[in-house]
Structures are given as structure tokens and as C-alpha cells.
Amino acid sequence: MDCLIIGKVWPEPSSTAAGRRTHDLITALQLGGWQVHFASAAQRGMYALDLDALNVETHNIAVNDSAFDHWIASLAPELVVFDRFMTEEQFGWRVAQHCPDALRVLDTSDLHCLRMARQQALKSGAALNLRNETALREIASIYRSDLTLMISEYEMELLRREFSIEEELLSYWPFAVTLPESSACFEAREHFILIGSFLHPPNLDAARWCRQSLWPKIRAVLPNAELHCFGSYGERYAGELHAPKEGFHYKGRAEDALETMAKYRINLAPLRYGAGLKGKVFDGFLTGTPTVMTPIAAEGICSQEEWVHSEVDALVADAVELYENLAAWQLRQARERALCEARFSAAHWQPQLMQSIRTAIDERDRRRQQNFIGQMLHHHQHRSTEFMSRWIEAKNA
The missing domain is CATH 3.40.50.2000 (Glycogen Phosphorylase B;)
Known part of the structure; x- marks a missing residue:
């Protein structure tokens, strides 16, 4: 079984919590029997994780480039994970067109619209505004995805309360930790x-x-x-x-x-x-x-x-x-x-990811039929992202 993770950047677990999150994701997928591929349009930093050593196949891709369409159709992954909503915006419509049977999973890492709202509130002293421009994009990405992995229970509850996201579109999956037996006194x-x-x-x-x-x-x-x-x-x-x-x-x-x-x-x-x-x-x-x-x-x-x-x-x-x-x-x-x-025990949470993904794969067609907002966004809003990408591609050519 092939799984593709599309990253905004190449993961750096030694630099960022987001990089550690991606490493956790790779580990759990491999333990579940998946052959993991990782692709990104970014340049690799000097502190990037050595994915080759982890038996992860790596691929360089480009945004606004139809070469991606042929490549992903050839790879034909059964599971595609977007590591942030911006990545889903760039590549989600291409995956949906050329690998329609692939389960599309969004990993938010953290809820960007919440972070931006808090930053703005701190700067301005105004009340928290969750319904910001980032939320318009991020919530749309969640609806377009078959499943969204949430790292925080607080954020899951916020999505249900503030944006009426159906529970089966979300899956709680936090950091998975194995503690050492001892530490310095x-x-x-x-x-x-x-x-x-x-x-x-x-x-x-x-x-x-x-x-x-x-x-x-x-x-x-x-x-x-x-x-x-x-x-x-x-x-x-x-x-x-x-x-x-x-x-x-x-x-x-x-x-x-x-x-x-x-x-x-x-x-x-x-x-x-x-x-x-x-x-x-x-x-x-x-x-x-x-x-x-x-x-x-x-x-x-x-x-x-x-x-x-x-x-x-x-x-x-x-x-x-x-x-x-x-x-x-x-x-x-x-x-x-x-x-x-x-x-946050790894022994508990690593297998939980596979259970959520297997359930989402088994129920993919039913969930897509019931997710009318997601269908609507694919039909209308996300088409604008597609056409903008095609316009940029044609302009670059």
C-alpha cells in the first residue's frame, strides 16, 4: 500500500514541533504497513530529516505544474496526506482529479485560523475573531478532505462549536510519546x-x-x-x-x-x-x-x-x-x-491512526456523499484555485 505525504516544507524534527509531527506520522504509517512517499515543492534545508534512512521515498514536485498530474497518476497512492491546508489548496484538486479513489487526509498540525486570531487579538487588544480570512481557507480545506487529523482536543471542540464540522470528518491524533525510564536529578x-x-x-x-x-x-x-x-x-x-x-x-x-x-x-x-x-x-x-x-x-x-x-x-x-x-x-x-x-502514550496512539484511516477508507464513498458542503466546494470554490493554478502555469510557459 502506497501513501503519499505532501509537505509544505521538508520536515525538521530537530527544529520544529511540526517536523516532529511529520516524523510521528511517518512512523505510525510505516508501522501500519504503508510504503511512505514524501514530496515537497520546497528546497531541502540542511537540518531536514534523512528520509532515505527511514526507507521513505522522496520526490521533488512543483506548484502550478501539470507534470504533477502525470506523476501522481502513475504513483496511484491509496492515501494522500496534506501536511497543512495550504498544501491541500495547491495539490488537493489535482489529487482528486487524477487519483479520485485515494483517501485525502489533511493534517492541520495546529489550527492556523485560531493562531492568527489570537495573534491579532494580542496586537490590537480587540476581541478574538475566529471567522477571519485564514478560517475561510482552512475550514474549506477541512470540508474538502475525507478526514482531518487534529492534534488538540480543544481545537476539535472549537471546530464543532464554531464551524459546525461533522465529527466523522475529524480524528484526534496527538503527539505519541515514549518516555525514557530516567532523567538527570x-x-x-x-x-x-x-x-x-x-x-x-x-x-x-x-x-x-x-x-x-x-x-x-x-x-x-x-x-x-x-x-x-x-x-x-x-x-x-x-x-x-x-x-x-x-x-x-x-x-x-x-x-x-x-x-x-x-x-x-x-x-x-x-x-x-x-x-x-x-x-x-x-x-x-x-x-x-x-x-x-x-x-x-x-x-x-x-x-x-x-x-x-x-x-x-x-x-x-x-x-x-x-x-x-x-x-x-x-x-x-x-x-x-x-x-x-x-x-500521550505512543503504545496507545500509534495504532489509533491506522484505525481512523481504515475506517475512513471503508466509509469513504458514504462520507463523501453525505458531505454536501465538501462536494459544493469542490464544484465551485476549489475550481477557482484550479483555474488560477492553470493560468499561472500557462503564463510561466
Whole structure:
């Protein structure tokens, strides 16, 4: 059985949570017996995952190019996964035309319209507007797809409540985690870590907010502590984030995020906006590093826990308590580990993906017939995307 993943970019699990998500997806599909192909129109970065070593066949494709039509018809995959709604917009109509029997699956990674709405609300101070331009595109992509994989239960409920998405069009599939048996002890660690790709705007905002509002208060209580800020693709921000006299150090890219985080006592995740599950929180789970987090960082993971704080002073107090108090640190570490094992075990979630896909394949025709909005979008709205693509192709020729 051949499965094709079409990626907006080549996955970089060491750089982004989205890259880790793609790696999880590949692993689960291969365990389910699929031969995985990966294709992208992007240039491969130097930190891209070595897909050849994973026995994944790779393909370079181009947007607005009818050569894709002949290629995918020849490949004839039974399953096609689009890793973001923009990828489905570009290639979904071509897949539908030339491989009509293939199950078309959208992986949102995170709900882009929610993230954009939160970013705009933070900037403007206005109320959250979920019905934005991104939502018009993203929700249409969900309706056009046979199945959409959602990483967050919160976002699934939002789609049902705000946009009336039918439940059978959605499948909850979070990060799938296998925790190591042990990690470094309290005494072997020191300092604070803040980590995340700076290609992702919420991470830059979190670093700036931490530098301006959180860290000065933590440093006032812990004058010998340091915060080490790691982030891929953040060199342009080094000037504003590197302040060694204040104990705030910009360290650049962490070549191995888990090995790096395991050396630190506290993981800071002061996100003010964003969506999906946050890879940095899972890095904390995997390394046994307690995480001080905001509601955005905790969303879909542990948002009801008493250690989730939105106010600066509460975040600072939590950070200081965990840094100084061995018993509090050990208790938080144990509770975070238990939560991760209960909610995100790979042993449970890896097989769940195959069950969702098999059910969607078996019920494909019925679901498509009942999904009238999806049919309508394929007939009307998505045709405009097709004709624009054909126009660009003709213009380029």
C-alpha cells in the first residue's frame, strides 16, 4: 500500500514541533504497513530529516505544474496526506482529479485560523475573531478532505462549536510519546531554558515577553540563575535577546533539543498566543524538566492543572519555587510524567491512526456523499484555485 505525504516544507524534527509531527506520522504509517512517499515543492534545508534512512521515498514536485498530474497518476497512492491546508489548496484538486479513489487526509498540525486570531487579538487588544480570512481557507480545506487529523482536543471542540464540522470528518491524533525510564536529578541541573524555532512567531513573542516582563523578576530573586534561550533560525534576533549582564543568554540553535534541555532545571514556556500542542512542553516531559507554562502553552495538554498561570507574578512565583525547592521540583516532575503517560502514550496512539484511516477508507464513498458542503466546494470554490493554478502555469510557459 502506497501513501503519499505532501509537505509544505521538508520536515525538521530537530527544529520544529511540526517536523516532529511529520516524523510521528511517518512512523505510525510505516508501522501500519504503508510504503511512505514524501514530496515537497520546497528546497531541502540542511537540518531536514534523512528520509532515505527511514526507507521513505522522496520526490521533488512543483506548484502550478501539470507534470504533477502525470506523476501522481502513475504513483496511484491509496492515501494522500496534506501536511497543512495550504498544501491541500495547491495539490488537493489535482489529487482528486487524477487519483479520485485515494483517501485525502489533511493534517492541520495546529489550527492556523485560531493562531492568527489570537495573534491579532494580542496586537490590537480587540476581541478574538475566529471567522477571519485564514478560517475561510482552512475550514474549506477541512470540508474538502475525507478526514482531518487534529492534534488538540480543544481545537476539535472549537471546530464543532464554531464551524459546525461533522465529527466523522475529524480524528484526534496527538503527539505519541515514549518516555525514557530516567532523567538527570535536581542537583545535576542548573539554570532555566527557553526553546523554540524563531520561524514560528509565537516563540519570538514568548522570548521577548520573557526578557521584558518575566526574567527581570525571576532574576531579582535568583541573582545567580541564568536563562539560556535556544532557537533555530533566530540569529537576526540575537542582538535584542542576548543580555549576559542580566543573565539572559541567547544560545542559538540546539543541535539536540532533548540532550540540551536535560541539563536545565526549569523549562520556561511563556507563550501568549499560538495553537496546537507545544513541542517544548513535550521536550520537558521527555527530559523530566518541569515546565512553567501559560494557558496557551498548556492547551490540549494540561490546561486545568493548578500549575498553569496567566499572570506574570504567578509564573514568576512558580519558577522560583521549582528552582529552589527540591520536593516541589520532584513532585512536579512526577505529575508531569504521569500526565504524559496517561494521555500521550505512543503504545496507545500509534495504532489509533491506522484505525481512523481504515475506517475512513471503508466509509469513504458514504462520507463523501453525505458531505454536501465538501462536494459544493469542490464544484465551485476549489475550481477557482484550479483555474488560477492553470493560468499561472500557462503564463510561466
